[in-house]
Amino acid sequence: MRPFALPSMSLRFVPVWRRNLLVWRKLAGASVLGNLADPLIYVLGLGYATYPDAEREAVVQAHPRSEHFKEDIIQAFYDGIRHKPQTTFGAKRACTSRSAPSSTIRRATSRMS
Numbered sequence: 001m002r003p004f005a006l007p008s009m010s011l012r013f014v015p016v017w018r019r020n021l022l023v024w025r026k027l028a029g030a031s032v033l034g035n036l037a038d039p040l041i042y043v044l045g046l047g048y049a050t051y052p053d054a055e056r057e058a059v060v061q062a063h064p065r066s067e068h069f070k071e072d073i074i075q076a077f078y079d080g081i082r083h084k085p086q087t088t089f090g091a092k093r094a095c096t097s098r099s100a101p102s103s104t105i106r107r108a109t110s111r112m113s
Contacts, residue, residue, distance in 0.1 A: 040046065066072055
């Protein structure tokens with residue numbers, strides 16, 4: 001008797017594999033579309049023109065932007081996820097925010113405008 005023998009192959013895995021494949025095929029399109037479309041909506045401002053000028057102006061009046069809006073929004077984003085660094089998203093953002101001093105962020109965002 002060998003102490004470390006490979007398990008014998010069986011076809012019992014086929015129904016489980018098939019079920020997983022069917023579920024993946026059903027959900028893959030929506031998952032990929034959601035991951036691509038969601039950032040595009042924000043980055044491109046899709047739907048911005050559908051709001052009347054008066055409504056957009058009311059939002060700007062209610063939530064005025066500071067002089068350092070870009071830096072402030074990055075800090076607010078970090079503050080919102082810093083309590084959960086164990087998640088991949090939180091760990092990535094926490095490392096990025098901690099490693100870059102605010103002057104670096106300020107220079108980088110000023111080049112974007």
